[in-house]
Amino acid sequence: xxxxxxxxxxxxxxxxxxxxQVVVCSHCQTVVARKDADFEAxxxxxxxxxxxxxxxxxxxxxxxxxxxxxxxxxxxDHGAGPWDEWYVEFADGRTGWVSESEGTVHLLFSGGxxxxxxxxxxxxxxxxxxxxxxxxxxxRGHGKVIAAEGQLPSDVDPQQDSWYVDxxxxxxxxxxxxxxVHASDPEVFIGxxxxxxxxxxxxxxxxxxxxxxxxxxxxxxxECNGPLELRAPDKSLRVGCPFCGALLDVSKGKLSFLRLxxxxxxxxxxxxxxxxxxxxxxWMCLGFLVRSCTVEGVRYPWEEYLLFNRAKGFVWLxxxxxxxxxxxxxxxxxxxxxxxxxxxxxxxxYKAYQNVHAVTENVQGEFYWEVTAGEYAEATEYVAPxxxxxxxxxxxxxxxxxxxxxxxxxxxxxxxLEAVPAPEGILPSQPNPHKAKMMSTVLWSIGWLLLLLLVxxxxxxxxxxxxxxxxxxxxxxxxxxxxxxAMKFSEPFDLERRGNMKVYVAAGxxxxxxxxxxxxxNQETGExxxxxxxISLYQGSDSDGSWSEGSASGSLHLSALPAGKYVLRTTxxxxxxxxxxxxxxxxxxxxxxxxxxxxxxxxLLLLGPAFAIFRSHNxxxxxxxxxxxxx
Amino acid sequence: MKWFxxxxxxxxxxxxxxxxxxxxxxxxxxxxxxxxxxPGGVLLWTGGYMGGK
Numbered sequence: 291x292x293x294x295x296x297x298x299x300x301x302x303x304x305x306x307x308x309x310x311q312v313v314v315c316s317h318c319q320t321v322v323a324r325k326d327a328d329f330e331a332x333x334x335x336x337x338x339x340x341x342x343x344x345x346x347x348x349x350x351x352x353x354x355x356x357x358x359x360x361x362x363x364x365x366x367d368h369g370a371g372p373w374d375e376w377y378v379e380f381a382d383g384r385t386g387w388v389s390e391s392e393g394t395v396h397l398l399f400s401g402g403x404x405x406x407x408x409x410x411x412x413x414x415x416x417x418x419x420x421x422x423x424x425x426x427x428x429x430r431g432h433g434k435v436i437a438a439e440g441q442l443p444s445d446v447d448p449q450q451d452s453w454y455v456d457x458x459x460x461x462x463x464x465x466x467x468x469x470x471v472h473a474s475d476p477e478v479f480i481g482x483x484x485x486x487x488x489x490x491x492x493x494x495x496x497x498x499x500x501x502x503x504x505x506x507x508x509x510x511x512x513e514c515n516g517p518l519e520l521r522a523p524d525k526s527l528r529v530g531c532p533f534c535g536a537l538l539d540v541s542k543g544k545l546s547f548l549r550l551x552x553x554x555x556x557x558x559x560x561x562x563x564x565x566x567x568x569x570x571x572x573w574m575c576l577g578f579l580v581r582s583c584t585v586e587g588v589r590y591p592w593e594e595y596l597l598f599n600r601a602k603g604f605v606w607l608x609x610x611x612x613x614x615x616x617x618x619x620x621x622x623x624x625x626x627x628x629x630x631x632x633x634x635x636x637x638x639x640y641k642a643y644q645n646v647h648a649v650t651e652n653v654q655g656e657f658y659w660e661v662t663a664g665e666y667a668e669a670t671e672y673v674a675p676x677x678x679x680x681x682x683x684x685x686x687x688x689x690x691x692x693x694x695x696x697x698x699x700x701x702x703x704x705x706x707l708e709a710v711p712a713p714e715g716i717l718p719s720q721p722n723p724h725k726a727k728m729m730s731t732v733l734w735s736i737g738w739l740l741l742l743l744l745v746x747x748x749x750x751x752x753x754x755x756x757x758x759x760x761x762x763x764x765x766x767x768x769x770x771x772x773x774x775x776a777m778k779f780s781e782p783f784d785l786e787r788r789g790n791m792k793v794y795v796a797a798g799x800x801x802x803x804x805x806x807x808x809x810x811x812n813q814e815t816g817e818x819x820x821x822x823x824x825i826s827l828y829q830g831s832d833s834d835g836s837w838s839e840g841s842a843s844g845s846l847h848l849s850a851l852p853a854g855k856y857v858l859r860t861t862x863x864x865x866x867x868x869x870x871x872x873x874x875x876x877x878x879x880x881x882x883x884x885x886x887x888x889x890x891x892x893x894l895l896l897l898g899p900a901f902a903i904f905r906s907h908n909x910x911x912x913x914x915x916x917x918x919x920x921x
Numbered sequence: 922m923k924w925f926x927x928x929x930x931x932x933x934x935x936x937x938x939x940x941x942x943x944x945x946x947x948x949x950x951x952x953x954x955x956x957x958x959x960p961g962g963v964l965l966w967t968g969g970y971m972g973g974k
Contacts, residue, residue: 731922738926745930749937779965790940811964816952821945848947850940857963883937886944891933898922 310441352490368433398481458623530653566705573597577655583646612713640672754881789881796843797874
């Protein structure tokens with residue numbers, strides 16, 4: 291420990307952190323550096339303003355098995371309100387920086403200087419290979435240190451506007467490239483995204499969450515004097531007046547008018563300030579945006595509701611034509627992206643659906659960033675219904691969100707809304723309502739098909755399938771077709787039991803035809819079952835080559851015949867010229883299962899799944915019809 | 922499909938079991954009464970019923 295007096299005011303100052311090079315005098319805000327045994331004043335720095343951060347100088351914690359203490363505090367301005375960074379020193383000599391953002395803390399350690407990197411080459415959304423990892427640049431910006439307290443590793447200059455690039459990788463890894471003022475080789479700070487609890491700081495050493503800008507809770511619009519009941523004044527940087535449409539800036543505890551916006555076409559479906567429970571978390575609706583894109587001259591608007599929970603931060607509800615999507619922030623590094631083709635996240639592939647230029651049109655309520663009307667962003671959506679990955683990128687920042695489609699009834703029930711509009715059209719991430727039905731239909735069909743095959747197998751196994759007559763018939767050349775001279779009687783044969791009959795006829799026809807009239811006569815009862823089967827075969831060749839038509843054989847099934855003794859009478863018909871001997875074979879198979887019925891049943895069972903697949907596919911076709919990125 | 926499939930299987934079972942073949946050119950009739958039996962007791966006739974032709 292090094293103790294002494296402030297060269298400026300004479301108050302006691304001390305260095306407790308071995309790594310610290312300067313300390314900020316708590317009395318006069320002079321930055322005091324130690325030079326050997328002497329203290330030197332380096333100028334004054336602003337006094338920190340109270341923010342909502344729970345950290346404070348002096349707090350002690352434990353991370354990764356090593357104790358640490360918060361020894362310094364920087365407050366920066368990146369153009370979006372104060373940003374806190376806390377300097378920590380570990381018992382093992384390591385030092386790091388902790389920053390907090392919407393319920394998440396980042397602990398970063400210095401990783402030395404990285405040579406060969408250029409600030410101008412690093413754009414939001416671009417990939418970066420560094421320190422054996424893949425990173426995705428999320429933000430590129432610049433800012434100044436505006437205030438400081440405690441002990442710090444180096445001098446701070448409130449005049450310096452330094453540049454930085456933030457990038458993320460998988461599993462919560464984060465890296466900051468500090469390019470300083472000269473955009474030279476950056477100093478690398480590498481670390482991880484953590485929950486506050488993971489820092490191991492006892493609750494009694496955390497500062498109670500105080501609400502800054504308390505006076506804003508009951509503020510009035512400077513434009514129309516309308517009462518503005520702000521729900522998160524400690525978080526909000528922009529306020530959209532619901533009465534006059536004025537967009538207001540929140541700075542230094544005051545509201546100042548920025549510009550007048552057109553009022554939305556209708557009031558928010560979820561009233562500002564309304565509370566609702568989604569995913570077992572109570573959210574408060576803080577803000578309402580109307581955004582749109584224009585494709586081929588047609589404007590497509592949608593609404594976004596900003597929801598806030600003090601422990602879980604900010605999420606979004608998007609309403610597009612009655613369809614709702616719950617959106618959560620996502621680290622870019624957690625997503626493997628093939629731009630405009632596909633995204634991979636959490637073991638799932640998302641297919642690129644659309645890429646549009648989204649413009650913010652209307653603003654109501656409170657926002658944690660400096661939202662501006664007319665702000666453009668390139669929005670790309672990747673879908674794996676009911677989920678989606680949404681990438682919004684501007685010149686200096688890219689943000690990823692993970693969306694899940696919600697049924698309108700879920701939103702209606704969560705926020706106790708009287709009514710929500712009925713969905714129109716198909717949302718890119720809308721789950722296919724016919725898919726489950728299709729799967730059910732297919733599974734049932736497979737089940738019934740298996741049963742059908744089983745039943746058919748049983749019928750086949752138990753059928754006689756017995757050839758009761760196999761007869762070669764010769765019709766003399768002098769016979770007259772269709773008359774008794776062309777008639778032939780078979781020997782009697784028995785049918786053991788009731789059953790159907792398969793008739794097979796074959797003849798050596800060539801460019802000829804032969805018709806067989808058959809009559810099965812039950813010898814006991816005199817009942818006759820008559821049938822006619824005609825076979826014909828014609829063949830030849832022409833300019834297209836050889837051709838043939840018809841067949842030299844044919845078969846048919848007769849309905850069931852009772853058991854008994856039968857005789858088959860066959861009478862041949864044919865073209866009598868030229869006169870010649872004609873031969874044909876006729877075979878009767880008793881109790882032979884009719885395969886035609888199996889085919890009919892098979893087709894009937896396939897109709898259901900075919901229709902279900904068609905309906906589901908048709909939904910997908912209509913879904914992707916509006917995509918401007920699908921093949 | 923849950924019920925329709927069952928009906929299809931039932932229908933298939935019924936038609937196969939009954940041996941019904943409705944789509945063939947099949948005619949049912951009776952041998953004319955004046956036909957006499959052959960010496961072996963077999964009904965043989967060359968006139969009368971001609972299978973509808």
